[in-house]
Amino acid sequence: MTSRTCPCGRPESYDACCGRFHTGPGAAPTAELLMRSRYSAFVTGDAGYLLRTWHPRTRPERLDLDPRMRWTGLEILGTTDGSAFHTAGTVTFRASYRGGSLHERSRFERVDGAWVYVDGDFLD
Template identity: 70%
Template sequence: MSRRKTRPRTPAPAPVTAGSPCPCGLDAAYGACCGRFHSGTGGTAPTAELLMRSRYSAFVVRDTAYLLRTWAPGTRPGTLDLDPAMRWTGLEIRETTEGTAFHQRGTVTFLARYVHGGEPGSLYERSRFTRHDGAWVYVDGDFLDD
């Protein structure tokens, strides 16, 4: 009988509920933090950083409709297929420039951690945001070396 080496399975994360800690890392429940933007009950994110955090949380909860809705029309893809093997595990905001109620543009530099196929990894990016019809939207980003 041969033995086959298998990679230990990463347990599936618990589903995110309104009362769960928000995946974005702020000290708030998902429903009162990013979940309110996802559902539309909290309006739109008032800053580029909060939009970045809510988009990260949308990747965690696999809310493609929100991701597409908050993407600038000029750079938005027609569809978005999220990899079911990707599990996002943490967000660290490294730097923000502009992106407040007083600005039309802003950038957010962040490090997002994930596990894919049992292997840990990270995404380090400087994302650009702009206002479209009064709301912050994601334009594009540059990958950085961590």
């Protein structure tokens, strides 16, 4: 995926954008960037990254991703807090897939300084 545009919708290549969080020791510096990197992990089938960035109190023991699922786009609709100066934040987004879309407000918190996904509410 090296030269392709990142699945999260930002204009950078996957490696320069979300790929650096998937493969490197660095963590996403904001809740929105974590949300984008988690979407890209769904696109690329990286269940390990999704589990590593899930809050320990809500993380499932395992995650089985459907290899037939085709994600087609991410739209960030709004954010609340979630910057380097916060300990919690939300990201409201719409993730499109072949045949439909998922609209959610996700909650994020910092654990040991790193942003993690806590849970979310599905919206209409």
